[in-house]
Amino acid sequence: MSDTCVLVLDTDPLPDLDRLSGRARVVHADEKSLAERLPEADVLLVWDFLSDAVREAWPGGGPRPRWVHTPSAGVDRLLPELADSDTVITNARGVFDQPIAEYVTGLVVAMAKDFRGSWELQRERRWRHRETFRVGGTRAVVVGSGPIGRKIGRTLMALGVTVDLVGRTEREGDPDFGRVHAIDGMNTLLAGADWVVCVAPLTESSRGMFDAAAFSRMKPGAHFINVGRGQHVVEADLLEALHGGRIAGAALDVFHTEPLPEDSPLWEAPGLWISPHMSGDTVGWRNDLAVQFLDNFDRWYAGEPLHNVVDKGLGYVPAT
Secondary structure, eight states: OTTEEEEEEOSSOOOOOGGGTTTEEEEEEOTTTHHHHGGGOSEEEOSSTTOOHHHHHOOSSSOOOSEEEOSSSOOTTTTTTTTTSSOEEEOOTTTSHHHHHHHHHHHHHHHHTTHHHHHHHHHTTOOOOOOOOOSTTOEEEEEOOSHHHHHHHHHHHHTTOEEEEEESSOEEEETTTEEEEEGGGHHHHHTTOSEEEEOOOOOTTTTTOBSHHHHHHSOTTOEEEEOSOGGGBOHHHHHHHHHTTSSSEEEESOOSSSSOOTTOGGGGOTTEEEOOSOTTOOTTHHHHHHHHHHHHHHHHHTTOOOSSBOBTTTTBOOOO
8 A cells, every 4th residue: 555645635734744654645736636636546635624625526436535534523515425435534523522612611601791791891991890690500402412512511511501412313311411302302492591502513404403493492591602514504594583682692603604704794793702613723723633634544554444434324423
């Protein structure tokens, strides 16, 4: 396998790949040259994981990579084009769990304690005493029962939040949550939630699941947080819910269009916190992603089973 070709789709500098020396030659491609380069690749590293170029360039037949790795939790930018091939897809499961859980928990605390209001009053040099809300004793619905959703749930539970975890199917006897609710039961749970957190994988069934009907089921004091995919939310319906006071607030880290256009009405929506798709990006995260790929390459080169193999029918790595 000394002639193994690792093709890297990238635009930004990549962490050092010296561990591949002597075992593989590394070829770089951008979106324009990807289609030409794909047939020679044994392995494709989609370092530019926000690009749709792989779907657009994927060959319908003939030579193609045996393994594609995306250093992201979601694989929706690779499917459905790769679904019917025998190519193995792996993802970055495990890298973002803790950072995103911290991010979501920070938002919950900031919203409950009105940190935004305190900062605005400080800027105005106004001393105005207020009462805020306790986090302990509230209830959260976390939609997405993968490692990130589970970590979010456990972190919120440490603050005294009761957590209902929602997954694709119902499961009893969960060691952390007792019960994992089926997605079909989400609508019933929304009515009792103070916090609704979306961290689900993007599939056809989850696309647009947070729409006017979902927001109408939430209580007026509820807050909605999306760290999954922008396409989970009907943004016009969220805007209407916020302007109409149907829910108390929201936070979006992902959007239909990224970067969010300057003229988007979301910028001025009342009670909305906006962040630029950064909930999992902590100092050193690129190195962590590179090491994860290299560790998996060691397994692939040795003929061992890969970690984080995606079920292409489901669109994510199944629970083990």
